[in-house]
Amino acid sequence: MAEQHDAPQHPELPLAQVTARKRGRLSAVWIIPIIAALLGGWIAVQKLLAEGPTVEIGFSSAEGLEAGKTTVKYNGVDVGRIESLKVSPDRQRILASVQMAPEARDWLVDGTAFWVVRARIAGGSVSGLGTLLSGSYIGMQIGTGSERQRSFTALEVPPVVASNAQGRYFKLQASSLGSLDFGTPIYFRRLQVGQVASYALDEDGRGLTIRVFVNAPYDRYVKAETRFWQASGLDFSLNADGLDVRTQSLTSILVGGLAFDTPAENADNDPAPADTAFELFDDQETAMKAPERGSLRYVLYFDESVRGLAAGAPMTFLGMPIGEVVSVRLEVDRQKKDVAVRARVLVAAYPQRFLDILADPQVVTGGRTAITQQMRQQLMDGLVARGLRAQLQPGSLLTGQLYVALSYVPQATKAKIDWRSDPPVFPSVKGSFTDIETRVTSILAKIEGLPFEAIGKDLQQSLATLAKTLQDFDALVRRWDGELSPELAKTLAEARRTLAAAERSFDGAGKLLAPDSQTMTELQATVVELRRAAQSIRVLADYLERHPEALVRGKSEETQE
Amino acid sequence: MSTTAASARSLGCAGCEVCGLVVRLPVPAGAAFCPRCGERLHSRLPASLERTWALTIAALLLYIPANLLPVMTTNTPLGAVSDTIMQGVVELWSPTSWPLAVVVFVASVTIPLGKLIALAYLLLTVQRGSVRSNGQRVRLYRLLKFIGRWSMLDVFVDTFVVALIQLQPLMWVEPGAGVLYFAAVVVVTMVAVNSFDPRLIWDLPQQEKHAHG
Numbered sequence: 001m002a003e004q005h006d007a008p009q010h011p012e013l014p015l016a017q018v019t020a021r022k023r024g025r026l027s028a029v030w031i032i033p034i035i036a037a038l039l040g041g042w043i044a045v046q047k048l049l050a051e052g053p054t055v056e057i058g059f060s061s062a063e064g065l066e067a068g069k070t071t072v073k074y075n076g077v078d079v080g081r082i083e084s085l086k087v088s089p090d091r092q093r094i095l096a097s098v099q100m101a102p103e104a105r106d107w108l109v110d111g112t113a114f115w116v117v118r119a120r121i122a123g124g125s126v127s128g129l130g131t132l133l134s135g136s137y138i139g140m141q142i143g144t145g146s147e148r149q150r151s152f153t154a155l156e157v158p159p160v161v162a163s164n165a166q167g168r169y170f171k172l173q174a175s176s177l178g179s180l181d182f183g184t185p186i187y188f189r190r191l192q193v194g195q196v197a198s199y200a201l202d203e204d205g206r207g208l209t210i211r212v213f214v215n216a217p218y219d220r221y222v223k224a225e226t227r228f229w230q231a232s233g234l235d236f237s238l239n240a241d242g243l244d245v246r247t248q249s250l251t252s253i254l255v256g257g258l259a260f261d262t263p264a265e266n267a268d269n270d271p272a273p274a275d276t277a278f279e280l281f282d283d284q285e286t287a288m289k290a291p292e293r294g295s296l297r298y299v300l301y302f303d304e305s306v307r308g309l310a311a312g313a314p315m316t317f318l319g320m321p322i323g324e325v326v327s328v329r330l331e332v333d334r335q336k337k338d339v340a341v342r343a344r345v346l347v348a349a350y351p352q353r354f355l356d357i358l359a360d361p362q363v364v365t366g367g368r369t370a371i372t373q374q375m376r377q378q379l380m381d382g383l384v385a386r387g388l389r390a391q392l393q394p395g396s397l398l399t400g401q402l403y404v405a406l407s408y409v410p411q412a413t414k415a416k417i418d419w420r421s422d423p424p425v426f427p428s429v430k431g432s433f434t435d436i437e438t439r440v441t442s443i444l445a446k447i448e449g450l451p452f453e454a455i456g457k458d459l460q461q462s463l464a465t466l467a468k469t470l471q472d473f474d475a476l477v478r479r480w481d482g483e484l485s486p487e488l489a490k491t492l493a494e495a496r497r498t499l500a501a502a503e504r505s506f507d508g509a510g511k512l513l514a515p516d517s518q519t520m521t522e523l524q525a526t527v528v529e530l531r532r533a534a535q536s537i538r539v540l541a542d543y544l545e546r547h548p549e550a551l552v553r554g555k556s557e558e559t560q561e
Numbered sequence: 562m563s564t565t566a567a568s569a570r571s572l573g574c575a576g577c578e579v580c581g582l583v584v585r586l587p588v589p590a591g592a593a594f595c596p597r598c599g600e601r602l603h604s605r606l607p608a609s610l611e612r613t614w615a616l617t618i619a620a621l622l623l624y625i626p627a628n629l630l631p632v633m634t635t636n637t638p639l640g641a642v643s644d645t646i647m648q649g650v651v652e653l654w655s656p657t658s659w660p661l662a663v664v665v666f667v668a669s670v671t672i673p674l675g676k677l678i679a680l681a682y683l684l685l686t687v688q689r690g691s692v693r694s695n696g697q698r699v700r701l702y703r704l705l706k707f708i709g710r711w712s713m714l715d716v717f718v719d720t721f722v723v724a725l726i727q728l729q730p731l732m733w734v735e736p737g738a739g740v741l742y743f744a745a746v747v748v749v750t751m752v753a754v755n756s757f758d759p760r761l762i763w764d765l766p767q768q769e770k771h772a773h774g
Contacts, residue, residue, distance in 0.1 A: 016602050019592050019594070029756075032615055033619035036622040
């Protein structure tokens, strides 16, 4: 600005002291806006640097999620925040745009998983209780892949196993899930060593594949020969062997569980590699059974009831288990002209078991490791010729479970194994039990045929009559009591008196007849007198016979010579 | 307007701001000092327009992070919530507390921004040598000076809240970086208003009049 004023108009005033002035320089005050700009710029740069990648996560439902609020946490640390939520174009999913922290840049690879953490009770553990207060958040697990990804699909259920957990995954093939769920514990010698990580139905729908995770120090106990079985809670089984109850731990009773063990002979083998597939058995017993090699199938035909015979029922040879029932069904007997339906029981026999229970298997195998078909046929034919037959036997009278018993039936009709059919038909006879049952049934039928109703009716009538008779009798007795009793009493008193008199009379008679009594003596004397008199009469009679004239003339003197 | 429109400057004089001595300024330009007390003399605040411009621009630059950064972070068991000034206003905006939202909006957004706009207006008009509505512009300047000291409302609220709400671990409030920038905006604006010389509003037209008259 140009100095436009004139020369000093007031010369009386003192003049200011003047020094040379540095001009043309920019004022230092401009440092302030520069600093302000730097501060603002620094903030902006920091903001930009702090801005991590944005990823898109697809959820099936946005329940509990809130744009701008819900955070993504990795092991409890905030690493991102939902910026916006929108419905996918096909309206099938909810797409969440998530602003991740810059350090998460390298974590967004294939295999990285996201899921919504909510309060959850599963697999014997309670998790995410904090979310009841704070609201849901998104959990994150970093994958091991190397390819970067910007779009993810959230898991429906949180992964049970943390990504940094040490251990190995294994696959189990199961026919049903039982009471398993994510996080269901896995026990080894009743020690929890892992959990169920996931499960999925096989594509053909015939079974399930369960992925389990066994924690690090314990995964080496899983060998190729290890058996897994369901230790789901309380296992009751009622079969031909009776009632069986098995449990693992209290937790497993509540939530179910899996258990595994390795047969003792394989315990020192090398650990199984990760993702080895195992079969999941229903219980410990079936799991730990020796592996069945080369089962032989036979068909048995029964004309009797097979009620109580189920698949899995044991087959015994003289009481030792050597096989089991595979299936039970009905079949029309084509060989007979009229239509006959009989029960067809398919059994599986395990020759290995048979050999195992033989004291000296060498006799059968002849020192060889495997039995040839011919040897088997010979052996079986021989046994059948000796009367070996299949019979249905009751395993338990209470439950009515049946099993197949192979035993010698001495009076059996001749039969042969039909080797031509496939599988061979093994001769069977009627089981003694079913015989008894039939008889009992027929008795019961007869009993049932009795006219119980009529009998009952008659009986009722008779009882009514009897009751009436008894009443009459009662009345009679009462009358008797009232009318006849005094008379009777009198009569009795008299009788008593009469008897007393009689007694006395007898007493007298007794005295009279005593051997030393006077009467007796007199009587004896009288008898002697009577004998003498009789002699005299006899003499007289003799004389009179010889001398009848004596009656007229009297006794002659001449006769006396 | 006053008919005797002579200023110290137009008379070639200046008053010492320390001892009050009125002196003549020498014609050649240079740094003048009071012959009695040695205080530096200037008829107008030195580089007033330049400084005010610089400070206004600085305030404007600072105003951006002041509004983008959160001014306070509220921590509760449910999580931490950081609010910028505008977010706070939006949050306060409800049927019951909207007057509060208005107060905060006026104190924190309207006034600082209005001050900067007003300053820029004064600077521009002075530079262009505008002669109109001088009285109004002076009144605007007085208003700016007066309001300056009351602009710290937001900073005060923030400090009070941070100091009072410390119920750890249930709830506590932490100041955000935004409040620092906001305070800087207010301070820089006040300095800018002070560095503006209102006599400049009158200088040019008078000189022009003087030159013509």
